[in-house]
Amino acid sequence: MNKVLLIIQREYLTRVKKKSFLLMTFLVPALIIAMYALIAYLSVNGADKATEVHVYDDSGIFTSEFKNTETVSFSAGKTSFAAAKKEAATNEDGFILHIPKDIEQLSKVELYSKKKVGLSALSTINAQLEEILRNKQLKDAGIDAKTLATIKPDISIDSKELTAEGEKDSSAGAAYAIGFAAAILIYMSLFIYGSQVMRGVIEEKTSRIVEVVISSVKPFQLMMGKIIGIGLVGLTQFTLWIVLSTTLVGTAGKILLKDNPTSVKTEQVEGKQNKAIAEASNNPALTVINAVKTLNLPYIFACFLVYFLGGYLIYSALFAAVGSAVDNETETQQFMLPITLPLLFTYIMSFSFIINNPDSSLSFWLSIIPFTSPIAMMVRLPFGVPDWQLALSMFLLIGGFILTTWIAAKIYRVGILMYGKKASYKELAKWLFYKE
Amino acid sequence: MLSIQHIVKQYAKHRALDDVSMDIAKGSIFGLLGPNGAGKTSLIRIINQITAPDSGDVFFNGEKLNPSHIAKIGYLPEERGLYKKMEIGEQVLYLAQLKGLSKAEATKRIKYWFEKMEMQGWWNKKVEDLSKGMQQKVQFVATILHEPELIILDEPFSGFDPVNAEIITQEILELNQKGATIIFSTHRMESVEQLCDSIALINKSHKILDGKVSDIKNSYRNNTFHIEFTGQFPAEKVDLFTIVLNQKPQEIQIKIAEGKTPNDVLNFLLPQIQIQQLSEVIPSINDIFIQKVSN
Numbered sequence: 210m211n212k213v214l215l216i217i218q219r220e221y222l223t224r225v226k227k228k229s230f231l232l233m234t235f236l237v238p239a240l241i242i243a244m245y246a247l248i249a250y251l252s253v254n255g256a257d258k259a260t261e262v263h264v265y266d267d268s269g270i271f272t273s274e275f276k277n278t279e280t281v282s283f284s285a286g287k288t289s290f291a292a293a294k295k296e297a298a299t300n301e302d303g304f305i306l307h308i309p310k311d312i313e314q315l316s317k318v319e320l321y322s323k324k325k326v327g328l329s330a331l332s333t334i335n336a337q338l339e340e341i342l343r344n345k346q347l348k349d350a351g352i353d354a355k356t357l358a359t360i361k362p363d364i365s366i367d368s369k370e371l372t373a374e375g376e377k378d379s380s381a382g383a384a385y386a387i388g389f390a391a392a393i394l395i396y397m398s399l400f401i402y403g404s405q406v407m408r409g410v411i412e413e414k415t416s417r418i419v420e421v422v423i424s425s426v427k428p429f430q431l432m433m434g435k436i437i438g439i440g441l442v443g444l445t446q447f448t449l450w451i452v453l454s455t456t457l458v459g460t461a462g463k464i465l466l467k468d469n470p471t472s473v474k475t476e477q478v479e480g481k482q483n484k485a486i487a488e489a490s491n492n493p494a495l496t497v498i499n500a501v502k503t504l505n506l507p508y509i510f511a512c513f514l515v516y517f518l519g520g521y522l523i524y525s526a527l528f529a530a531v532g533s534a535v536d537n538e539t540e541t542q543q544f545m546l547p548i549t550l551p552l553l554f555t556y557i558m559s560f561s562f563i564i565n566n567p568d569s570s571l572s573f574w575l576s577i578i579p580f581t582s583p584i585a586m587m588v589r590l591p592f593g594v595p596d597w598q599l600a601l602s603m604f605l606l607i608g609g610f611i612l613t614t615w616i617a618a619k620i621y622r623v624g625i626l627m628y629g630k631k632a633s634y635k636e637l638a639k640w641l642f643y644k645e
Numbered sequence: 646m647l648s649i650q651h652i653v654k655q656y657a658k659h660r661a662l663d664d665v666s667m668d669i670a671k672g673s674i675f676g677l678l679g680p681n682g683a684g685k686t687s688l689i690r691i692i693n694q695i696t697a698p699d700s701g702d703v704f705f706n707g708e709k710l711n712p713s714h715i716a717k718i719g720y721l722p723e724e725r726g727l728y729k730k731m732e733i734g735e736q737v738l739y740l741a742q743l744k745g746l747s748k749a750e751a752t753k754r755i756k757y758w759f760e761k762m763e764m765q766g767w768w769n770k771k772v773e774d775l776s777k778g779m780q781q782k783v784q785f786v787a788t789i790l791h792e793p794e795l796i797i798l799d800e801p802f803s804g805f806d807p808v809n810a811e812i813i814t815q816e817i818l819e820l821n822q823k824g825a826t827i828i829f830s831t832h833r834m835e836s837v838e839q840l841c842d843s844i845a846l847i848n849k850s851h852k853i854l855d856g857k858v859s860d861i862k863n864s865y866r867n868n869t870f871h872i873e874f875t876g877q878f879p880a881e882k883v884d885l886f887t888i889v890l891n892q893k894p895q896e897i898q899i900k901i902a903e904g905k906t907p908n909d910v911l912n913f914l915l916p917q918i919q920i921q922q923l924s925e926v927i928p929s930i931n932d933i934f935i936q937k938v939s940n
Contacts (some may be wrong), residue, residue, distance in 0.1 A: 215742050223731060417726030421787070424693040424720045425743040626695065628724075639657060 212426045213434045220409065220438025225445060234446060238453040260330045261303040265290040267310040274341045281333045294321055306334065312342070384591035388564060391513050391587035396556045399520050399583070402443040403528040403548075407541065409435050410532030410625070419625045428622035433614075436525045443521065444514075512590055512599070519606035520583025524548060526610070526617035533624030534632040544634075555581040559588045567592040577602050579609025616641065646671040646826045647692065647795060652701035654687050661687035662698070663850040669828065669843070674821055676841035676858075677830040678930075680938055683847045685830050686723065689797055692828075693720050705795070716745040719793035723800045723830070725784050727772045734768035737787045744791040751790065758786045762812070777804045785813060789820060796820065797828045802836060814840070834931035844930065848938050858930065865933050868901045869926040870910075876918035886910055898926060 224230055259279065264271065265286040275283035286293055286305070293305050305321040312318065318338065320326060347357060410432075413419040422431055531544040555575060563572040567589045575585035576594070582602045586594070623640040624632070647669040654662040661684045669675045679685050690696045692703060694715060703710040705717070728736055734755060741751035759765055762782055772780060781804045789796060798817070802810045817840065821827055829841060837844060838858070845855035854861065869889055873896050881888050885905055890898035901910055907923065914920060928936075 212743055215739065219739055223728075412728070413726075415726075416729060417722065417724035418728060419726070420695065420722040420724065421720065421726065421740060421784075422743065423695050424718070424722075425715055425740070626690070 213430045213437075216426065216431060216434025217438040217441070220435050221441050224405070224439065224442045230442070230446070234449045235453070238450055238457055241454060242457050260327070262306050262330075262334065263287070263293060263303055264306045264308070265293065266308045268308050268312045270312065270345055271308055271338070271341055274344075275337055278333055280327075281330050298323065304330075308338075313346075385564060387509060387591040388567075388588040389560070391509070391590070392556070392559045392584045395513070395517055395520060395583050395587055396552060398443055398447075398517060399524050399552060402439055402521055403524045405439050405442075406436055406525040407528040407532035408538065409439065410529050410621070411535065411538055411541075414533060414625050414628075415537060423625070428625060429618045432526075432529050432618060432621050436522065436529060439525065440518065440521055443517070447517075509590055513587060515603060516583040516587055516606070519579070519603070519610060522610045523579060523583075523606070523613045524552070526614040530617035530620040530624070530637075533621040534627075534637060536628065551580040552584070555584040559584055563588045573598065577605060579606045582606055619643070646673075646706060647828075648704040648707075649688070649692075650702050650704070652688065652691060652698045652703070654684075654691065654696070655699050660850050662691075662847075664701075665847065665850075665852045666701075667845045667852060667855050669826060671826055672821070672824060673842045674817070674827045674829055674840050676837045676844035676930075677828055677847070678832075678834075678837065678844055678934060679847035684850045685847055686799070688847070689720070689722075689799060689828070689830065692795075692797065693718060716791060717794045719744075719788040719791065719796045721784060721788040721796075721798045721801055723803070725781060725804075727780060727784060729773045730771060732768065733764075733770050733772065733775070733783055736772065737783065737790065740787045741790045746791050754790050755786070758790065762786060762816075778806060778809055781805060782809065782813075785816070789816075793825065795826050795828065797830075799830045800832070801829070802831070802833060834929065834934060837930050846934065846937055853937055854933070861933065862927055862930070865928040865936075866925065867928075868903075870899055870901065870907060871922070871924050871926050872897050872899065872914075872920060873922040874914075874918045874920050879914070879917050882913070885913060 259277070259282040262275075262281055262283050263286040264275065264283055267290075277283060283306075288296070290305070290307055294307075303322070304326065307319040307321070309315055309318070320331075320334070344357065413422070413431075419431070426434075527548050531541055531548070534544060535541050558571075558575060558581075562569075563575065563585055566572055572585065572589055575581045576589050577598070579602075582605070586599070586602055590599075619641045620637055623643055624637075649665065649667050649669075652662050652665045653660070665684070665688065677685055677688070687696070691698050692710075694710060694712065705714045708714075731739075737755050738748065738751050741755070742748060746754070759767060762785075764779075764782060764786070767775070767779075767783070772783070775783070785801065788798070796817075801813060801817070805813060814836070817827060817829075829837070831837060841858055843855070843857050844861065846853050856864075875895060878891075878897055884902055886899040886901050888897060889900050899910070901907065907925075911920070911923070
């Protein structure tokens with residue numbers, strides 16, 4: 210046992226001491242923060258200049274009714290339409306909107322420009338045209354503006370889950386996001402740390418140090434020591450990422466909060482002028498935070514750890530077996546398929562099916578079978594999973610781990626001492642039944 | 646010290662060892678010889694408990710081989726390997742701890758050996774920065790650090806220049822004088838003659854020869870003599886001697902017939918030629934090896 214600890218210690222320390230580990234530890238949270246910062250920056254400063262639209266309104270319905278937005282500003286055409294059209298062919302900026310006299314019959318306008326029209330500008334113009342025209346038509350039909358303002362149904366669905374403790378706010382959106390993130394994280398980390406195990410085994414085999422080491426310890430001890438050591442590296446990395454990200458986000462949050470009062474004010478001012486913006490000012494960040502709060506995060510995090518560890522132990526044992534069967538990394542390809550396939554399948558199924566049908570029977574089975582459950586269950590979990598299913602899934606996960614480790618150890622102990630022989634699946638099967 | 650009895654080891658289609666038995670005396674230097682693929686490595690792996698035999702037993706100091714013996718054996722495999730990216734000191738420390746030494750004790754001994762083998766200042770170097778010979782030295786130290794009772798050296802001299810090979814030879818002899826039993830597997834027959842007390846020869850999974858080096862050599866004496874002379878050497882006389890080798894002008898090898906002595910031959914030759922030297926040809930281990938294996 211003492212020797213396994215020594216092996217774990219070596220595997221752990223040599224990796225944690227590496228510069229690349231330090232780099233990954235700081236780079237990944239930094240990249241995430243930088244990405245958020247970039248998105249925030251772009252959403253604030255992205256729209257550099259409002260698109261100018263010169264309106265030539267032959268119908269006389271629209272001109273005074275257009276409202277300027279952040280992206281589009283309207284102005285009445287100064288010259289005649291024909292002249293403006295000629296000019297537009299050479300003029301870089303500005304669009305010419307021509308509204309025909311019989312717009313109500315035609316339902317068609319023309320927009321001229323030298324540049325291509327952006328999608329958002331186009332939809333803004335379209336929406337305003339439609340609204341103005343509808344208002345006018347309603348007024349014509351005898352409904353006055355005041356009545357119109359009061360008839361504006363706005364329904365938001367407040368979904369509540371019925372649980373033993375009573376009603377509970379639930380949010381499909383947040384569940385969606387958390388499931389999504391957890392599944393990606395598990396999928397990636399199984400590959401990252403699994404292949405680290407594989408490379409470690411190949412390194413020991415090709416450098417022949419394995420022969421010295423297993424004259425001191427059993428091959429199984431060496432394999433488990435390596436798997437556990439690298440697993441701990443993974444856990445350390447996750448912990449550091451979470452700690453670093455939360456501190457960074459926390460600090461960033463505080464800085465943002467300082468700016469908040471002014472931004473709220475401007476929103477309100479604009480809100481009076483523009484309904485669309487007023488609607489958006491129901492602080493979306495707050496909504497997300499509240500939605501996430503409705504999920505039991507410590508519970509999900511605990512399950513994440515269980516499924517990461519379970520999945521990691523299952524797959525890294527297989528990775529170790531593959532590493533032991535080959536002489537160098539290029540030969541691993543032929544054995545990778547059975548490992549990659551279930552993972553990739555679950556990954557694709559997760560985002561195309563499970564996340565939309567978390568309680569279907571296919572989703573159920575995928576989250577029960579140990580080879581697919583680490584990813585599938587993490588997707589289902591935020592939507593709520595009955596305790597018995599979770600228990601069964603975890604029980605089978607442990608069973609799967611014992612089974613794969615047993616198989617992997619049998620292949621491993623023969624494989625690490627076989628040099629220069631290309632192994633086939635048939636050969637691997639034979640190794641399973643070798644006596645020691 | 647080590648008694649190997651009726652070992653059989655079967656791989657899928659290939660029988661690596663077939664009913665191999667041998668005894669290795671305490672305090673001896675034992676040469677394990679055989680051509681490539683004969684089964685030496687399989688036997689060494691069984692002694693190291695890396696693999697187990699299909700049948701047969703190994704006894705270590707009279708006890709059946711068990712995991713407690715691992716700490717008493719030091720093994721230098723033919724294919725050398727160290728962790729390329731690890732620092733030398735840390736690495737030897739790790740290997741010594743795996744053999745059961747405490748960290749403090751291991752550190753002390755590593756310092757002692759690094760000094761003895763002129764390896765001071767290597768502690769923080771990485772393996773990939775060392776030459777092949779230097780790596781061998783590191784591995785040799787790692788093999789003997791836990792002061793094993795039995796040291797198994799598979800081709801210990803490969804990769805060494807003559808100076809370092811001599812240093813290693815002296816260390817092996819010193820360890821042997823301090824009581825360690827040494828199993829020595831090599832293809833360099835001159836070092837076998839120089840070092841080994843006893844040998845065993847394995848060929849095609851079978852042990853075909855074993856015993857004390859001197860006994861084996863004696864048993865392979867076949868009354869062949871080397872003569873240096875001047876004059877005209879007489880023709881063969883079948884009832885007295887036959888000529889074995891006659892390549893150089895003033896040298897010849899003869900085989901004396903059954904029941905005759907060198908004196909009989911001298912009596913016959915002396916009147917005819919001037920004899921400068923007469924000596925018995927004792928077969929070298931190399932000759933015996935080739936003779937046994939090519940049969």
